[in-house]
Amino acid sequence: MDNKEKKSLSETDICDLFISPAIKDAGWEPVRQIRREVTLTPGPVIVRGNMSSRNKKKKKFADYVLSWEPGIPIAVVEAKDNNHTVSQGMQQALGYAEILEVPSAFSSNGDAFAVHNKVPAPGEEIETELPLEAFPTPDALWQRYKTFRGIDDQAEPLVVQPYHEDMSGKGPRYYQVEAINRTIEAVASGKRRVLLVMATGTGKTYTTFQIIWRLWKARKVKRVLFLADRNILVDQTLVNDFRPFGAVMTKIKNRKIDPSYEVYLGLYQAITGPDEEDKIFKNISRDFFDMIVIDECHRGSAADDSAWREILEYFSDSIQVGLTATPKETKYVSSSTYFGEPVYTYSLKQGIEDGFLAPYKVVRIDIDKDVLGWTPPPGMVDDLGQAIDEREYNQKDMDRILVLNQRTKLVAKRVMKYLNATDPYAKTIVFCEDIDHAERMRAAIVNAAGQIAIENPKYVMRITGDSVEGKAELDNFIDPESRFPVIATTSELLTTGVDARTCKLIVLDKTITSMTIFKQIIGRGTRIDEDNNKWFFTIMDFKKATQLFRDPDFDGEAAVVYEPGDDDDPVPPDPPPEEGDDEGGGIEEEPGTYKVRVSGVDARIISERIEYIGPDGNLITESYKDFSRKQIQSEYASLDEFLNRWHSAKKKQAILDELEEHGIVLDNLAAEIGKDYGDFDLICHIAYDQPPLTRKERANKVKKRNYFTKYGEQVRAVLTALLDKYADEGISTLESAKVLKLKPFSDIGTPVEIINDVFGGKNSFDHAIEELEQELFKPDESA
Known part of the structure; x- marks a missing residue:
């Protein structure tokens, strides 16, 4: 294939014809080790007013993720079409490598591979270029990953223990993978106390399940205790995330620990308490549990004077994993008090930026x-x-x-x-x-x-x-x-x-x-x-x-x-x-x-004032006026567009309802600009810098025109009274027949009598109200 023909190919064609074959020829297995078009993050949700949408431009999408085993990513490859240089996708690839915390990043345009190695050997360059046929083997990149993560040969069997595969095919999110792998690596290296910090709503229980599953399947642990502080959390865990444990799992109840199970779920208060007879955990041997997982450990479960701390100290030889969303360090407690520094942290800010929160x-x-x-x-x-x-x-x-x-x-x-x-x-x-x-x-x-x-x-x-x-x-x-x-x-x-x-x-x-x-x-x-x-x-x-x-x-x-x-x-x-x-x-x-x-x-x-999360993760302060201007202009880009919509709407309230869906309450605007202004003038003034007229000024302008002369005396009386109501209360009074029940209309007749006898029927009444509104909001006041 000549260069001209190659440059006419799409990025997908370059992947299919050049990049994928080169990776497969290096010994990588499709599906098990090669995943294409992997969504890492869906992109943040953007909020303004009461509307929201995803910013899909910020979606993180890797062309290739290469894994040693499923769930253990070790490299990323970014592809470009042949109109780009070989290394033009490297910065993008490095961003994905940082997210996945892997040492190997590649970029290719189908001519060769640009390589970034985070752990180069002495004398080796960090970035190099390789021909297509020289893409590294899985073994080579696995050794590089082990060096990068500090995994020795003795820890390897536990580190590569497979995940539990969900029948739905929906795998863990990237940060869950990292939290799981970091915990397994810590345990494999001999660490007995591990802290995971994951923001609320990021799936701590699912993450915990995969950690326990892999350690249990590898027989690193046999009996595991999962402790929570609310009954509903235990029950949900039992039937949802932990369900694959099946018959080997039980919930501790009736203040008794049945030794015939392997995975135990329980409340702190079900196995301990202020009195000695409440501490039922002491009825079993200190080596009974190989692993204890403490949910919401920020609630004092490891404080020196806590009754829950007794559980941890009693089973002191067990592997102990603490989960929390809100870690802190005080002048009384240092970060190394019990679990030590977190092996992995996924923050609220990151979760929002990624679009998972x-x-x-x-x-x-x-x-x-x-x-x-x-x-x-x-x-x-x-x-x-x-x-x-x-x-x-x-x-x-x-x-x-x-x-x-x-x-x-x-x-x-x-x-x-x-x-x-x-x-x-x-x-x-x-x-x-x-x-x-x-x-x-x-x-x-x-x-x-x-x-x-x-x-x-x-x-x-x-x-x-x-x-x-x-x-x-x-x-x-x-x-x-x-x-x-x-x-x-x-x-x-x-x-x-x-x-x-x-x-x-x-x-x-x-x-x-x-x-x-x-x-x-x-x-x-x-x-x-x-x-x-x-x-x-x-x-x-x-x-x-x-x-x-x-x-x-x-x-x-x-x-x-x-x-x-x-x-x-x-x-x-x-x-x-x-x-x-x-x-x-x-x-x-x-x-x-x-x-x-x-x-x-x-x-x-x-x-x-309303504040939103800005592109940099900080709050943006907007006055209600500024916020409303942006929202109105997002709905009606120009004054002409708004005027066309306003004049064509049979019911102006429909427009006001639409704006309220955007979070614009015109009463709030009136409080800022002036309570004598009507909705129409508030909108035009706020969004399009038009000089506003008060409701009374608009009503008086209509009265001064010859507009009323075409109507009979009773119709004029009703319309004049409606104008006065508008001047006092606003547009909603014109569009509700209920106003006809009030004085001075009740002196003329009932609402039905006014509509039928004075105006000649509902259609004529509605038409007269529409014409009155047109006169009120005429763009050319001299007409």
């Missing part, structure tokens, strides 16, 4: 009494008649020391306004300062929700440590198949590792200073659930908690987590304050603390 938008809301402070007038008393200290109360005091009932109602109304504008049945968690605040917030949301809460008593539930009824609904709340409860008000729900994968709204009305607690809260919303159309989640922040996103520690280097604490309750009570606890969530209410409660003090929202 749901991104978030942040709605920051400032309330006047929080930001500006509130000082009671001299001599003012609270609702119980107690004198109020004459000092300035600020955001940190709200709902801890000072309870402003109007403020609580304001938050509840804003939450329901958002839900009603998006999805009233979207699972929502409202984080409150304490149990008292959570109960007051529950009642306020019930009132704000109105009819939907009357029809469904479990629409809003307080799920706190003291509420038997609330805790009984926790599993229903996190079950995607269960519609109710929709909204959970809580203070400490976050500490349980609750997996509410359909959670679309997280409301923060809680002062948060702990990065660990903040990460746990954010983790409640990070799962993408395509089946339930959940692609992103919203954080509505009333207490400036989301400022922690800007802290370098938010998604920085991981360190081991061991916080003191021994909460076995799935929804623990509010913790007492700890002096000098700089990792806590702030001051907690002490039992019996007197709160100042005031009903008559008004509260209002003075600013709102």
Whole structure:
């Protein structure tokens, strides 16, 4: 084939005719060792307003992934057509090699291979070029991989132990492969304690299953204990990810460990407790378990004074793997306290960037009494008649020391306004300062929700440590198949590792200073659930908690987590304050603390802004006005396009509904620009810089024209009254026949009489309203 003919070939042709044959001729087996067109990441979900879509341009897609065994990738090859140079795809290949953590990257245009070797021998170049027929053999690249990963010959048999193959053919994601392989390699090298850090929603349980499966199949371990802290987690694990273990697996129950099984799943509290008779793990020998896996190990399971720590120390010779989504290091606990540094970390930021985790938008809301402070007038008393200290109360005091009932109602109304504008049945968690605040917030949301809460008593539930009824609904709340409860008000729900994968709204009305607690809260919303159309989640922040996103520690280097604490309750009570606890969530209410409660003090929202994750992973701040401009222009690229749509729409409300789907609530715009402006003028002014007219100005212009002369006296009276209603209330009054029930229309007749007798029927009435709207929004005011 001559050069001209070769340059006319597509990239796929180059692969089929030159690259694939060269790799196969080097001894690589198709399918088992050669995978083509491998999607590594699907690309991030982009959110603006209430719409979302994938940015497929950021999809990571490798032309070839070469594996020693399935699930053990060792090299990548990037292909280009022959109009590119041999090495033109190398930078792309290196990006994929970095994702997969492999030492060998290749680029080819069908003429030769460019090679990048991360572990060159002394005197060997890092990058070289090889003819097609000299592509390295599997053995050569396997030895290079072993050097790169520090795998010695003795560890090799365990490292190459096959994965469990899913009958669906759906393999593990790249980061799960890396987490599994890094753990197996650590165990193969003799390490007994291993920490894996994986963000919530990234499949820690599936990853754990493959680790246990490979070690168990290789007979490196015979008996394994998987410990979790919630019953639903154990039950789901039993029937889902761990199902292939079949008859050798059991759940520990009835406070008895049956020695006839090999894989045991259990709750911490099922095998230990505060009293000696609760510690049933001591009824078996110290060498009974070869491996213990601790789920959510950040919850104190390895703290020096923890009862759970006893389990680990009792079976001290076992291989122990800790799983966590929120590692941390405190002044009391160093990163080498128990498990040591993580063997692998997959962060929230990376998961969002890859597109495996749901991104978030942040709605920051400032309330006047929080930001500006509130000082009671001299001599003012609270609702119980107690004198109020004459000092300035600020955001940190709200709902801890000072309870402003109007403020609580304001938050509840804003939450329901958002839900009603998006999805009233979207699972929502409202984080409150304490149990008292959570109960007051529950009642306020019930009132704000109105009819939907009357029809469904479990629409809003307080799920706190003291509420038997609330805790009984926790599993229903996190079950995607269960519609109710929709909204959970809580203070400490976050500490349980609750997996509410359909959670679309997280409301923060809680002062948060702990990065660990903040990460746990954010983790409640990070799962993408395509089946339930959940692609992103919203954080509505009333207490400036989301400022922690800007802290370098938010998604920085991981360190081991061991916080003191021994909460076995799935929804623990509010913790007492700890002096000098700089990792806590702030001051907690002490039992019996007197709160100042005031009903008559008004509260209002003075600013709102929406922030999104930008291309660099940082939050982009946009004013509501800027955000609305972009959204309107995304729907209507030019003023002419918008005007055409507006004038052709029989019902203008349809356009307003469309914009609301983009997250544009025109009432919010009116609050910024001016409440006297109508929807049409707000849109034209915000998006296209048109000078706005007030509703009254538009109505008066119509009245001054000769437009009304063609109608009879009664029609003119109705249309004039409708114009006045528009001037006062807006476009919706023109498009609802209900307005005809009000004065002055009721003086003319009933709605049916007005439509039939005055206008001559429904069609004539609708036509007259359309003409009135055309006059209101005429582009040429001189006409």
